[in-house]
Amino acid sequence: MLISTDELAGITDIGTLGFVPTMGALHAGHASLIKVSVRQCDVTVVSVFVNPAQFGEGEDLDRYPRTLEADISIAKEAGADYVYAPTIEEVYPHYPALSLAGEELEPGLLARNWEGKLRPGHFEGVVAVVKRLFDLVQPDYAYFGEKDFQQLRVLEDMVARLQLPVEIRPCFTMRDADGIALSSRNRYLSAEEREQARSIPTALMAMRDAFKEGETGTNKLLNLAQDVLDESIQLDYLAIVDELTLEPIERLTEGCDRQARAIFAGRVASTRLIDNLPFNS
Numbered sequence: 355m356l357i358s359t360d361e362l363a364g365i366t367d368i369g370t371l372g373f374v375p376t377m378g379a380l381h382a383g384h385a386s387l388i389k390v391s392v393r394q395c396d397v398t399v400v401s402v403f404v405n406p407a408q409f410g411e412g413e414d415l416d417r418y419p420r421t422l423e424a425d426i427s428i429a430k431e432a433g434a435d436y437v438y439a440p441t442i443e444e445v446y447p448h449y450p451a452l453s454l455a456g457e458e459l460e461p462g463l464l465a466r467n468w469e470g471k472l473r474p475g476h477f478e479g480v481v482a483v484v485k486r487l488f489d490l491v492q493p494d495y496a497y498f499g500e501k502d503f504q505q506l507r508v509l510e511d512m513v514a515r516l517q518l519p520v521e522i523r524p525c526f527t528m529r530d531a532d533g534i535a536l537s538s539r540n541r542y543l544s545a546e547e548r549e550q551a552r553s554i555p556t557a558l559m560a561m562r563d564a565f566k567e568g569e570t571g572t573n574k575l576l577n578l579a580q581d582v583l584d585e586s587i588q589l590d591y592l593a594i595v596d597e598l599t600l601e602p603i604e605r606l607t608e609g610c611d612r613q614a615r616a617i618f619a620g621r622v623a624s625t626r627l628i629d630n631l632p633f634n635s
């Protein structure tokens with residue numbers, strides 16, 4: 355099940371290769387990506403690598419859950435063929451420098467706002483590791499969750515700009531029964547905090563539902579969501595953006611807006627959560 359860097363070279367010409375990059379602590383959200391890849395590709399590789407370059411100072415790199423044995427079981431159960439868990443030196447040959455020689459990658463314009471603004475260096479770390487993993491695994495298709503919508507768009511943009519020979523396939527966000535988007539970070543939440551976090555999907559859905567009932571002004575929708583969000587939540591941002599540009603939208607297209615998405619980031623006690631919802635869902 356575990357595959358080494360050297361062994362990767364032997365699987366690239368077996369057929370279509372699907373790749374699901376993760377930071378481990380796998381849950382049903384990751385499993386859904388794996389299952390899509392398994393349905394669509396001949397061979398599926400899941401990587402597990404906690405990428406230090408995408409964590410900022412004071413973020414949760416040290417306490418990020420590391421559960422490789424359980425991850426292997428979940429990946430296997432979902433039908434993956436291989437789990438690739440490279441060492442830090444394999445990903446970053448100049449470690450402890452987290453740099454890749456000759457690969458000064460720009461995360462691009464889509465990385466300017468939202469997560470990019472609040473987490474300086476985050477998307478630089480994301481594009482660096484994903485490009486490096488693409489080079490190592492050489493997939494035909496790579497599966498990413500809409501849960502991290504800006505990340506998905508930044509990576510689609512990177513693949514287009516660099517004309518990489520891989521197709522990014524977006525996958526829906528999986529949620530728990532209470533509506534909360536599955537996330538490896540949910541395990542940090544106490545029962546009380548989880549109750550507060552429930553207001554995040556509720557607020558996003560309230561905006562979408564009000565839009566479906568005819569409200570097209572995004573300020574009104576955002577005010578409505580603010581009222582629904584638990585007041586203990588420290589908001590980083592709540593916005594309605596164009597999916598292509600990630601720029602805020604002032605007025606939605608009545609009836610069906612195919613390109614608008616509500617995005618949220620904030621802190622429930624010490625846990626930072628992100629979520630988003632398309633208006634056409």
Ligand code: AMP
Pocket residue numbers: 375376377378382383384386387497498499500501502525526527528529535536537538
């Ligand atoms: P992570 O391990 O958090 O880096 O996530 C690895 C991949 O799984 C990314 O493409 C995420 O967008 C995706 N993912 C995380 N949570 C979910 C979810 N609840 N539903 C679907 N995909 C998810």
